[in-house]
Amino acid sequence: MVTLAEVAQHAGVSASTVSYVLSGKRSISASTRRRVEESIRVLGYHPNAGARALASSRSNIIALMVPLRTDMYVPVMMEIAIAVATTARAHGHDVLLLTGEEGPDAVRRVTGSGLADAMILMDVELDDERLPLLRASDQPSVLIGLPADTTGLTCVDLDWGATGALCLEHLAMLGHRDIAVIGEAPAVYERHTGFAERTLDGLRSRARELGLRALHRPCEGGYDAVAATLARILDERPGTTGFVVQNESAVEPLLALLRQQGRAVPEDMSVVAICPDQVAVQASVRLTSVGIPAQEMGRRAVEHLMAKLGGRGTDEVVLLPPGLTVRTSSGPALRRVR
Structure with missing residues (x-):
């Protein structure tokens, strides 16, 4: 050495x-x-x-708090984490990865020990218990996610409300009037996780404006759970012709179940997903989708943190605009009830 x-x-x-x-x-x-x-x-x-x-008087380390929960799609979380690590390294910083579900205790440990110069928090809830500690601390921080109250915080996220509205608008343009949303696992909504709640709010608001019917059902993911959710949706709303799926684990089971029931995609049922592009293009039917800019979110979070460490940063909210890619899973609605 x-x-x-x-x-x-x-x-x-x-x-x-x-x-x-x-x-x-x-x-x-x-x-x-x-x-x-x-x-x-x-x-x-x-x-x-x-x-x-x-x-x-600096460690040149960034603490990245990313709880790895079983009800979250880990590949997206890890893609963001890798983008954080590579961008931080380009700025001469290393990353301390905190994956436990410790909440405020993890924030106290980092701020009280000098382990890291700054923090990036992921899996942000609307009323996140970690936020009062961040506001009270002098340590720079950035959220990848959007809480209900952003006062005194710097946040980077996809505009999930606009994402939900965009999916709804696409199906409406194709003539779909009854639309079902297969969402994340119930626990995600019970925690009031920001991205899931905001997507649903944007979708429902746009549905009201356009006079459409939108039915939301959380789903654990996996074949059996999706089968039960699909059966419930078609029982409650037999006229459903469009699906918005915000649950990567539910995508392929849904497509398989529709095939088994003789419902062709997109001739009988249209499916729009909110998922990474890789999931969309590798599905058995190439999915019309809104992609998740995981690398961009991670990179921007670090850039804002470096500005804060350099005394140049200000508190702000950065929302990345969604983009919808049309593939083969969405088409004009057929006005018939099965």
């Missing part, structure tokens, strides 16, 4: 000069700084994390 003394010898300067270049505590001439930085690059020197923290 290359030492600071070896960098100093290679650059022809003192060890203290190398230390000042790394910490920025003293002004160093541009030519000397370039020489030291070139030696660091050539030798592959990496400062010891502990020493660096002592020198700068």
